[in-house]
Amino acid sequence: MRPLPTLLALTAAAAFGGFAAISLHENLNQPAQAAPAAMAAVPTAAALPTAVGGQPVPSLAPMLKTVMPAVVSVYTTQRVRIRNPFADDPFFRRLFPDIPQERINQSLGSGVIVDAxxxxxxxxxxxxxxxDDVQVTLADGRTLKAEFLGSDADTDVALIRIPAENLTAIPLADSSLLDVGDFVVAIGNPFGLSQTVTSGIVSAVGRSGIRGLGLQNFIQTDASINPGNSGGALVNLQGQLVGINTASLNPRGSMAGNIGLGLAIPSNLARDVMRQLEATGEVVRGTLGLETQTVDARLATGLKLDNPRGALVTRVYAGSGAAAAGVQTGDVIVAVNGQRINDAPSLHNFEGLQPVGSTLNLEISRDGKPLTLRASLKEQPRAVAGETLDPRLSGASFADLPESLRQSGLQGVQVKEVARGSRAAQNQLRAGDVVTAASSGDFTDLAGFRASFERKPPQLVLRILRGNAQGTLPMQ
Incomplete structure (x- = not known):
């Protein structure tokens, strides 16, 4: 049932939103000055009416009383080792024995109890x-040490557990039923202020294509963005969880004020990730097993397409779900499961949000004619040992780039680990390096990197991105 017209008054309220965790030492705004003590004959404010024109004034208070106890504050502590050159000198250590070796970073955010x-x-x-340490403070004031169960950086979802009784949980709604214009309410702990409520409407659903934010299927809302709200609850008027607040779109930062662009992770996606984290502590994703590039105006003309959009298939890996479905190099994927595909990143984003084993209906243009194929997603490896690719990479392991980097436009693979004293270490390869190109062949991701070593190159040279510096490393 849609909200009564009287609820339109709620649109005047400030919206809510998710935000990154902030330092506990961040200064709050200065409080307002107290009023002078000697005030003469201040009139008593009249009570607000409970009804207007015979109709009850709408209020969110009854619903909020049931859900607010399920929203918690999440405090984290991280010990960071200080790289101090004097600390390694025995002379200076003798003169200054109290040279700090580490510092403590503290931050805060919000969380939602979903299973009491x-x-x-x-x-x-x-x-x-x-x-290194996560503490959770409940609405009733109890503070508990939390157990980390798992997290997924690509969707920005984490699951923790607290040992407590008499908890209140928020039921998860079916976020696919959300429509633009639906009223929603955010609860979180901005700036360390507990139990703050803001309201707004759904501005868009299925929002994607935002640089630097990983796999995306966001609920967009006209939210006022407050640091510390990350992980807080986005609920509907029935008090059901429809999203987890996560970010805002404000190029000038939160101090620029609200511009009405807040993002939340849909509850359906959060539920799917939570189930995997509960079972194994990690998330496994599927892949079609192909590489694509975005169709531009020049390609569209050569491919006999009316519009320059879609993902052009440039490689199909043997044994993949795409190969079994009959996908061919030169096909243009224009829609998947009825969802429009505008470019290669949008296909990758859609693919990454589907569970392993899912069957996708691919709408394809082949030689200018429409075609529909059904392809299944197969599990993709999370990491590959270098020695399985080439002996010159022995001791290193490689993984796909984090989705936040991929969404920023970077392509390649990341060096996950390098064993001390290994051949890869002797070749100056380091953990965290991004391999953007290699003499073995072209690639854009881990699957392509593996395929490029089907024939071992006589000379193996890697192009490396290390921090902000680029260079090449010959592998001996």
Whole structure:
């Protein structure tokens, strides 16, 4: 049932939103000055009416009383070792024995209790990322040490558990039923201020194509963005969880004020990720097993397409779901499961959000004629040992780039680990390096990197991105 017209008054309220975890030491705005003590004859404010024109004034208070106890504050502590050259000098250590060796970083965010019996709390990956200690403060004031169960950086979802009784959980709604214009309410802990409520409407659903934010299927809302709201609850007027607040779109930062562009992770996606994290502590994704490039105006003319859009298939890997379905090099994928595909990144994003084993209906243009194929997603390896590719890479392991980097336009693979003293280490390869090109052949991701070594190159040279510096490394 849609909200009564009287609820349109709610649109005047400030919207809510998700945001990155912030430092506990961030200064709050200065409080307002107290009023002078000697005030003469201040009139008593009249009570607000409970009804107007015979109709009750709408209020969110009854619903909020049931859901607010399920929203928690999440505090994290991280110990960071300080790289101090004097600390390694015995002379300076003798003169200054108290030289600090590490510093403590503290941050805060929000979380949502989604299973009271198990003590499960959903929050954002970036809230608890690299934390050495996570503490959760409940609405009733209890503070508990949380157990980390798993997180997924690509969707920014994390699952933690707290050992407590008498918890209140928010039921998860079917976020696919959300429509633009639906009223939603955000609850979180901005700036460390507990139990803050803001409201707004759904501005868009299925939002994607935002640089630097990983796999995307966001709920967009006209939210006022407050640091510390990350991981907080986005609920409908029935008090059901429809999203996890995660980010805002504000190029000038939060201090520029609200521009009405907040993002939340849909509850259906959060539920799917939570199930995998509960079972194994990690998320496994599927792949079609192909490489694509975006169709531009020049390609569209040669491919007999009316519009320059779609993902042109440039390679199909043997044994992949795409190969079994009959996808060919030169096909243009224009839609998947009825969803329009505008470019190669949008196909990759859609593919990454589907569970392993899913069957996708691919709408294809082949030689200018429409064709529909059904392809299944197969599990993609999370990492590959270098020695399985080439002996010169022994001791290193490689993984796909984090989706946040891929969405920023970077292509290639990331060096996950390098064993000390290994051949890869002797060749100056380091963990964290991004391999953007190699003399073995062209590639854009881990699957393509593996395929490029079907024939071992006589000379193996890697193009490396290390921090902001680029260079080449010959592998001996």
């Amino acid at each position: 019996a198990k003590g499960y709390v959903l929050t954002n990956h970036h809230v608890i990322e690299d934390a």
